Amino acid sequence: MKVRVTVMLKDGVLDPQGKAIGHALQTLGFDGVHDVRVGKVIELDLHGAGEEETHKKAEDMARNLLANLVIEDYSIEVVS
Amino acid sequence: MKVRVTVMLKDGVLDPQGKAIGHALQTLGFDGVHDVRVGKVIELDLHGAGEEETHKKAEDMARNLLANLVIEDYSIEVVS
Numbered sequence: 559m560k561v562r563v564t565v566m567l568k569d570g571v572l573d574p575q576g577k578a579i580g581h582a583l584q585t586l587g588f589d590g591v592h593d594v595r596v597g598k599v600i601e602l603d604l605h606g607a608g609e610e611e612t613h614k615k616a617e618d619m620a621r622n623l624l625a626n627l628v629i630e631d632y633s634i635e636v637v638s
Numbered sequence: 639m640k641v642r643v644t645v646m647l648k649d650g651v652l653d654p655q656g657k658a659i660g661h662a663l664q665t666l667g668f669d670g671v672h673d674v675r676v677g678k679v680i681e682l683d684l685h686g687a688g689e690e691e692t693h694k695k696a697e698d699m700a701r702n703l704l705a706n707l708v709i710e711d712y713s714i715e716v717v718s
Contacts, residue, residue, distance in 0.1 A: 564679055566679070579680065583699060583703060586703060588699060590685040590686045590695075591684060591685075592683040592684065593683040594680065594682050594683070595680075595681045596678060596680050596681075597680075597681070598676060598677070598679065599646070599677045599678065599679045600676050600677075601646070602671060602673070602674050603673040604670050605670040607670060615668065615670075618668070619668060623659070623662055623663060
């Protein structure tokens with residue numbers, strides 16, 4: 559099954575990459591850009607597990623490796 | 639309005655970051671991991687535009703700055 563783990567910096571944690579993109583967009587003439595946050599998305603193809611088990615496995619992976627829980631939040635979505 | 643642009647490497651383009659995560663997961667004892675792909679997610683808060691205009695604006699931004707269309711695909715989702 560395919561599962562998507564999205565990892566974003568927590569609110570309040572400075573996001574220099576997002577700031578840089580915001581500035582670049584303004585320079586390119588896009589106005590009305592208020593805030594930009596950048597995160598990671600990790601798509602995993604896991605074999606031999608049902609939907610519930612896949613979700614649980616992805617959560618374990620997020621907690622152990624994919625996200626730094628001190629500064630990042632994650633969300634999990636089983637795609638197919 | 640909030641819009642989320644997800645940028646992933648195209649199928650067939652080598653993804654060393656994904657490979658590294660796959661190996662790390664195996665080392666940690668997670669088995670059944672078949673394929674891992676890593677991408678970026680950019681959350682933009684755009685002011686003064688309706689849903690359709692926000693989508694169009696985000697598409698312009700993706701084409702001009704956020705994605706490298708030679709090796710990357712993007713998808714756009716207006717969140718709220």
